[in-house]
Amino acid sequence: MTQHAADTSRPVLAAADTQAAGEPRGWWRDAVIYQVYPRSFADANGDGMGDLPGIRSRLPYLRDLGVDAVWLSPFYASPQADAGYDVADYRAVDPMFGTLLDADALIREAHELGLRIIVDLVPNHSSDQHEWFQRALREGPGSPLRDRYHFRPGLGADGELPPNDWESIFGGPAWTRTANPDGTPGEWYLHLFAPEQPDFNWDSRAVADEFRSILRFWLDMGVDGFRVDVAHGLVKAPGLPDLGAHNQLHLLGNDVMPFFDQDGVHEIYRAWRQILDEYPGERIAVAEAWTPTVERTANYVRPDEMHQAFNFQYLSTYWDAVELRAVIDSSLAAMRPVGAPTTWVLSNHDVTRHATRFANPPGGTQLRTAGDRELGLRRARAASLLMLALPGSAYVYQGEELGLPDVTDLADEVRQDPSFFRASGQDGYRDGCRVPIPWSGTEAPYGFGPAQGGPSWLPQPAEWAGLSVAAQTGDPTSTLELYRSALTIRRGHPDLGAGSAVEWLDAPEGVLAFRRGAFRCLVNTTGETVEFDTPGRLLVSSAVDAVPGRLAPDSAGWWAV
Numbered sequence: 001m002t003q004h005a006a007d008t009s010r011p012v013l014a015a016a017d018t019q020a021a022g023e024p025r026g027w028w029r030d031a032v033i034y035q036v037y038p039r040s041f042a043d044a045n046g047d048g049m050g051d052l053p054g055i056r057s058r059l060p061y062l063r064d065l066g067v068d069a070v071w072l073s074p075f076y077a078s079p080q081a082d083a084g085y086d087v088a089d090y091r092a093v094d095p096m097f098g099t100l101l102d103a104d105a106l107i108r109e110a111h112e113l114g115l116r117i118i119v120d121l122v123p124n125h126s127s128d129q130h131e132w133f134q135r136a137l138r139e140g141p142g143s144p145l146r147d148r149y150h151f152r153p154g155l156g157a158d159g160e161l162p163p164n165d166w167e168s169i170f171g172g173p174a175w176t177r178t179a180n181p182d183g184t185p186g187e188w189y190l191h192l193f194a195p196e197q198p199d200f201n202w203d204s205r206a207v208a209d210e211f212r213s214i215l216r217f218w219l220d221m222g223v224d225g226f227r228v229d230v231a232h233g234l235v236k237a238p239g240l241p242d243l244g245a246h247n248q249l250h251l252l253g254n255d256v257m258p259f260f261d262q263d264g265v266h267e268i269y270r271a272w273r274q275i276l277d278e279y280p281g282e283r284i285a286v287a288e289a290w291t292p293t294v295e296r297t298a299n300y301v302r303p304d305e306m307h308q309a310f311n312f313q314y315l316s317t318y319w320d321a322v323e324l325r326a327v328i329d330s331s332l333a334a335m336r337p338v339g340a341p342t343t344w345v346l347s348n349h350d351v352t353r354h355a356t357r358f359a360n361p362p363g364g365t366q367l368r369t370a371g372d373r374e375l376g377l378r379r380a381r382a383a384s385l386l387m388l389a390l391p392g393s394a395y396v397y398q399g400e401e402l403g404l405p406d407v408t409d410l411a412d413e414v415r416q417d418p419s420f421f422r423a424s425g426q427d428g429y430r431d432g433c434r435v436p437i438p439w440s441g442t443e444a445p446y447g448f449g450p451a452q453g454g455p456s457w458l459p460q461p462a463e464w465a466g467l468s469v470a471a472q473t474g475d476p477t478s479t480l481e482l483y484r485s486a487l488t489i490r491r492g493h494p495d496l497g498a499g500s501a502v503e504w505l506d507a508p509e510g511v512l513a514f515r516r517g518a519f520r521c522l523v524n525t526t527g528e529t530v531e532f533d534t535p536g537r538l539l540v541s542s543a544v545d546a547v548p549g550r551l552a553p554d555s556a557g558w559w560a561v
């Protein structure tokens with residue numbers, strides 16, 4: 001396999017100066033964006049929880065890996081009922097992660113290294129500890145603060161029934177009853193996620209004004225963009241009508257729901273785009289929007305809305321040549337009319353890592369079985385090369401460059417994902433992809449924290465010593481070096497990165513072959529070696545023993561002609 005030195009020649013990005021005056025470069029059209037999950041990336045103070053100084057210390061690693069931008073999952077002040085996606089103060093850093101000064105230093109240093117920073121924005125709901133919600137509770141029915149959330153009287157003779165039949169994504173009803181200031185049972189409030197995450201009412205002017213101000217706060221801090229959490233959820237159908245169906249989680253992604261993907265959300269994003277465009281340096285917004293179809297996802301990235309949307313249809317596709325080709329074609333076709341880049345993603349903090357998904361038979365994105373690890377890793381490496389060869393922007397979730405599997409055998413006692421508990425342990429295995437990263441050494445926490453034998457908020461498996469950054473660095477057969485090579489080639493190859501089409505080539509059953517200019521990508525999704533007239537010069541292969549004229553089982557390769 002060809003190895004390449006990392007490209008360290010990229011320009012410094014000064015805050016608020018990330019774009020030369022005039023021509024927009026559209027850096028985001030082909031950016032590789034690396035997701036850092038702050039709790040689990042690097043722990044500088046040794047308390048077992050990752051933090052901003054830890055991330056800062058590892059920025060050179062990300063620069064050398066060859067990514068363009070870093071997306072940070074929430075690090076805001078939060079009681080951590082949903083690992084930080086329950087925000088109590090949108091303008092403060094939780095002490096567990098550091099301070100605003102740490103955030104400032106992180107943004108500046110990233111820019112000095114040529115890395116952009118995207119932060120998570122959680123506008124669908126706040127924490128129940130947010131000042132507005134607490135005041136709304138204290139002041140009781142009739143408080144103007146209640147208008148900023150969805151408070152409703154209950155149904156039934158004594159208001160003992162929830163106001164409608166909506167179910168929480170995390171299981172159970174989407175409503176929780178409050179107690180009045182005098183202790184009597186009171187109104188109910190809506191929470192599409194955990195009860196500690198009350199949904200904002202986006203018909204309230206105060207809510208819309210507040211979020212525009214929060215955007216400006218972080219843009220003034222120098223961030224390059226926002227990943228917008230639950231972007232499909234902000235607007236609810238007028239009157240909050242019943243859905244008339246149970247088991248609503250299983251309808252998600254198939255139908256437009258009264259609480260998801262309502263057309264009204266787009267007005268919000270148009271207003272945000274104007275704010276982003278006021279700032280220099282092409283600040284972007286990325287929609288986390290679960291919609292029924294890629295065509296509906298495209299609505300979020302019309303020219304006057306957000307810049308990118310996650311391609312969850314791609315993430316949800318199994319290791320199957322026919323299905324992969326279909327989703328690649330439909331994804332590219334859906335984005336073409338709106339002119340937005342297609343994005344590609346295989347893993348994130350909400351789903352079972354792809355090395356484990358592909359180790360198992362098709363079974364969705366929440367798995368609790370390890371499957372055939374060797375097979376999963378082979379497929380994961382191939383899947384990553386395929387993803388990085390496709391036109392557009394790609395997302396890499398921390399640890400996938402190490403080929404990490406999900407930790408499927410976490411004891412129930414150590415789990416923290418609220419969806420696991422709300423679903424009575426039948427679902428919500430998201431802790432398995434959130435286990436802290438192994439950096440070095442032979443003993444846990446493998447350099448995640450400073451002290452050998454020190455704590456980590458989720459336990460790491462013993463076999464992760466062999467998967468650490470240090471263990472893989474310099475080993476040409478390692479997944480880390482595969483990513484480094486692929487990202488370096490991608491950065492330098494004129495036919496890789498941005499684009500809106502691939503040209504499919506004839507290939508045997510189970511093989512994907514496409515051309516982009518003088519670049520070729522071949523993927524063998526079968527478990528057999530396939531004889532194939534491999535073109536030109538091999539640039540990189542996911543198979544450690546690549547041979548001309550043959551495609552190894554479950555492998556992908558890049559060629560230059």
Ligand code: TEU
Nearest residue numbers: 082085169193229230290349350351366
């Ligand atoms: O996720 C939104 C969302 O829809 C997820 O619940 C997703 O459907 C599920 O995790 C897939 O298994 C975002 C965040 O990414 C997630 O971590 C939060 O828990 C959620 O919002 C609530 O803020």
